[in-house]
Amino acid sequence: MATTEQGFLIFYSKRLFISYKIKKKAIFAGIQVTQNFKLTMFYPFRPVCCYFSWIVILIFLLKPNLQAQRNYDLHWIGFSDKHNSQYSLFHPQEYLSARALERRAKYHIRIDSSDLPVSSNYIQKITASGVKIHARSRWMNGVLAVCSAETADSIRKVFSFVRETRPIGFARSPQKPLPQENIFPDADFRKNSDYYGNGSNQTKMLNTQYVHQFGFRGNGLWVAVFDGGFVDFRETPAFDSMQLKGQLLGTFDFVEGDNFVYESSDHGRDVLSTMAANVPYLFVGTAPDASYFLFKTEDEEGEYTSEEYYWLAAAELADSLGIDAINSSLGYYAFDDRKMSYAYSDFDGNTTVITKAADWAAKKGMLIVTSAGNEGAEKWKYITAPADADSILSVASVDRDGVHSSFSSYGFKNKANFRPNLAARGSQSIVASKGRYDTRYNTGTSFAAPILAGAAVSLWQSCPNLSNMGLIYAMQNSASKANEPNNEVGYGVPNLLKSFQAIHQSILEISSNQKEINWIKHQSSTRLDLLVNNQQTAEVGIKLYNDLGELLFEQQLNCKKGENTYCQVNNWAQLPVGNYYLYAKFGKSTKRFYLIR
DSSP states (O other), X not given: OEEEEEEEEEEOSSEEEEEEEEEEEEEETTXXXXXXXXXXXXXXXXXXGGHHHHHHHHHHHHHHHHHHHHOOOEEEEEESOOTTOSOOTTOGGGTSOHHHHHHHHHTTOOOOGGGSOOOHHHHHHHHTTTOEEEEEETTTTEEEEEOOHHHHHHHHHHOTTEXXXXXXXXXXXOOOOOOOOOOOOOSOOOOOSSTTBTXXXXXXXXXHHHXXXXXXXXXXXXXXXXXXXXXXXXXXXGGHHHHHTTOXXXXXXXXXXXXXXSSSOSHXXXXXXXXXXXXXXXXXXXXXXXXXXXXXXXXXXXXXXHHHHHHHHHHHHHHHHTOOEEEEOOOBSOOSSGGGOOOGGGTTTTSSHHHHHHHHHHHTTOEEEEEOOSOTTSSSOBOOBTTTOTTXXXXXXXXXXXXXXXXXXXXXXXOSSOSSOEEEEOTTEEEEOSSSSOEEEEOSHHHHHHHHHHHHHHHHHHOTTXXXXXXXXXXHHHSTTTTSOBTTTBTOSXXXXXXXXXXXXXXXXXXXXXXXXXXXXXXXXXXXXXXEEOSSSEEEEXXXXXXXXXXXXXXXXXXXXXXXXXXXXXXXGGSOSSEEEEEEEETTEEEEEEEEO
């Protein structure tokens, strides 16, 4: 049974009230029981000599709290090496999946000693001392161990291979899984005229709709969502498509050590919906066809550095499974135990545990997207870890008009790299509702990050040979502040249409009021993507001929006034090198474009 307590004093001119709140959390047979008590004592005002009695009582009441903070039962035990390992660098298939190895090969990432699992010989020796292993870390070479401080100290003194031990928090027992509610939502919901429904602004702000129109919605990519829980995921109709298509690939709770993540918090559910929701004309996320893993790494019962180690363990699992991208709407700088908290100087991109873990994950080829933090209007003001990591994408928040949100954390002005890197809508973001076909608002960089993560994953599908860093640079170069980055939004709000064009060189823009183009070299030999803009709502006819006059491609487009309509010449990659004639008929007017392939 673990007990946490809080106390506070209320003073008046002639009387003293001591109001002391006690909150007890106990685990009985796997069920968490929470009890709240409030003890209020009245003392008349007395001379200083009479204060001794209530001071003694106050110290007595506060003592359990001070003692509880010292009695950590979760410790980090770091090893000095990986000697006598049963694994070899020459047989990585024994500890990395085929998908993980494929990613290493694609991006020319070497298998090194950091990939080797922790020495099983070392683990056997410390478990013989009565230690329970909660998690392991091959990147930082150590384990999360459930034991007393005395046992941890003893292990450090007895075993020469133990480099360090430190208390990091409290072990949590698994909660009783919550049963799924039987909900039968009314499918006759109010539809929006826009395909993306109520989420149109946050998706189109990034020009993600064009990447989707080009055929890239995240299909085939695996995304891990790190959060504090996914309550109501199963009762949210916006995820029906995701579940029916088998896009949920796995779950794990790193805090409690089981597979049940539909507990503790609904924050992760809201985060996920900005990417995975798929209800056309109500709410479609930025990566509706991607596959997802749900990982619980946030301890909702308290703030301790253990959460950084849970994040580390989750990132290592993501790597070994071959997951492509991680979205983490989490950030840390202050903890319940002030001794664990970080100073401004610690945000150098190389110090905090979670920042190191994020950089390790990026080094292994994964795209890491994290929220910048919501401290912009608070005393701290700046980004939280791991947003200071060198090789990841940290995301600030803007409102629906692209203006920096006042709560969005700032980067440090004296740092060489701009953090946050990019921005997306986080003020009153659209998220899916529970139990019905509807949406609601939620606010924070927690939602700016996944909105951008889903968009990035969709873009990445179109260019699988581009590295994670290449993808980040492509988005930064297209962003609204690319030429004048700052510590509020970094390079600004990215334009994924420009990013796509920079990567593929495949887009030809056609407008009813533009001049004809004479003999242009189309840069892409694999794609010809047309964006047609008509000044009135009407049909536009597209035809492609070769220099023999043979019709190779034809399509009628229903164009809306002032909007871009997408059309792909789907046989372009099969056509031989030569000259081609593209005709776009706008009513009585026809525009001709001469292309060289």
